[in-house]
Amino acid sequence: MRFLSVGWDLEGPGITKADFPNSESFASFDGVLIDPSPLRELWRPYAELGPDGIYRLYPTRDFGLSRALLNLFHLRQKELEDLLFRAGGVLVVRVRPPEEGVLVEGNPPRRLDIYSFLPKASLVSGPYHLSLPQGLRFLPRRGQDLLLSDPTHPLAPYLERFSRHGYEAVLTTVFGVPLSAFGTVLAQNRVGDPLALDLPVGLGRIVFLPSFAGQEAKEAGELLRVGLSALLSQPLPEAAPEWLEKYLLPGEEEIKKVEEELAREKERLNRKEQELQEARKDLDILKAILFPRSRMALLNGAMAALSRLGFSIKPGLQPMEFFAESPEENFYVRVSFSPFSPVGPEEHRALLLSLDRLRNEERKEVKGLLLCLSQPELEPHRRGPQWQEAVERASLDHRFVLASSFTLFQAVAKALSGADPKALRKSLAQAEGPWSPRF
Template structure:
């Protein structure tokens, strides 16, 4: 057994480690292991003059024409494509690390060269999207425990990640691919394909490890490639085999089917419960989130208080009855300064000029957002508080809005509730509105005029 690796060296007696530009012929080996990224990296180094390469006969590889004293990079790469085809036609086994394809221009005589130019594709597929495309992650789930690669993936899981995902259709009827492992969202990241008379096994990416760990990984991969090359690959049982009953098999199959249905039903219930929980706990974003997440949380909280979003303005705006207010939000690790007031003032003035309509204003501010609310001091600058008082804008903290959401969700009252009244108090607020003021526990003189 002899193995060739390109781009991912394996310290093992039966392995020869080379680059795409200086390796012996693929057909000299029983199995080949290649990282496609190393192919374009080596060629780029040649084009940039960063590293010299010599062919097996000693001639330097150049980005030019082949002569008696040098060999063209394009000729070398074309030869690799021919070797890979002959290798697979002879029943060879080729392991390739899954990478998204990438074109590398500039190779004289080989325009359109890419990471997979050398590799024949499975029947009806290609090494381009949608059959293989970029995807990143570290989740590895074994889909076929019987495949020789699976023990390698399981034993060295902490050294694995993936940079490409395969088309999920490869595991369905009518497709010849066999899924070995999946990543996030059950997207295939390792699979085996029949190509010509040989086999191509796509693997996740193995990290660069050293010492004993690298020796163990090398031996594990050598063992897996040896098994695949020798034909010790699991096959799915043909459909007719199920007609040959074994004592107790039908009962166990029925139990398995029942358990699978129960598992599916439980998963559906869990998904529904998780969705409800996420919808509820998303209100906590009022205390810590920033940007669009905080703005969405504010919009949902105001809706609970009877202030529904409206399209009166390009930004966030809410309405209650005939009254409309523009809303500005800001969440910061520091005290919230006067910038939301400045933005609100500009929006109100623009609306007045364009629509001849004077609207109200609400600012929701969440200062010191990375500190637990009970330990926060201030949150707002004095300049912001005074500006809101002087110009008649309501100023509410994220903490106050969260407290109102807690109370609103805890009431069983139907129709108009005290918390819709809290929404009106915010709508007509002037300056800082506390939780007590919003729920009417600290009445303001003007409170009666809004009901």
């Protein structure tokens, strides 16, 4: 199979490299891979930049450049239409951020941009309609959060291999029509923006791929060649007519039944996987009281842990504080995180201020609880003191409870193992100063 790489640095057997104006006919290849980024250089050095920030060409004084550009893009567009609608080939487009392009003045004026070579097509899927190329939009958005949507696609190895190189733009449509209605979204980012798309057009397909700047030419060329060869070797076009399904061959019904069973099994496994992920997340939240990602993670872990012990959790007066209420005792909890040294007196003073405010302004009597975490990078048994001596003396003088995050973790582990949460709550309610339950 023969592939043409236009402006895209790819190497490998069967890959011919050329530039946009001087290459052979696009329709004479099995697949065409285009990086549109270099196309701006066809007009940028010669166009005039106006006060409104738009590049313009004036046919009356550009020595025929604008006419040559319009003819060139029209020619390449027709060649790509022949490639897709008549030859059943593949067009691969490297998705780059769009630019203003150039405005060719005239009556009417014509606009060219780096995507003006895309073939014209009208796609219909149920209630949705998509016109190419004007219906597509390429939005500048950079990131490395590429998530594979179809791991079985022949181009999935290419996407997985170079995902760390990141993307520069995402795909969307003018009227918000879902692209998944017309083709297969191969990859998306964390918020669901399509990054890679396999779009059937005519007898062929257009594949939009992330830019993956800095990829190695030889390895990228080989992965693309293998993936595109697999796509081109499929005997039926992706957009086959509906009447073809009426002509069944012996054994085809059995294959369809097995495919349906596999689809149901995949759906069941996906649901099970989601359930396991939720269960794992609940446990990870609890483990965050040992090694949190941030202060908020420690706070959420502390609230989840006390909730597992049977406390009712309510927001507190300050960001790192909350109420923990139970029949045995009502606590006002402050979570203290000191990564490198024991928790100091400023934390217990903040707790006492909140307790005084509750007592004087809201007439609410609750018991204080200062939950401390220090040196989280060390294993709990190797950590030093979690609070300073002044904090411990203050806890005894002011009769609030002092607890380490590891002690709370042990209590939750006991409760999850079947221990009576009421006994653990009672132990905490009876404590003054450091809490040292017997596990």
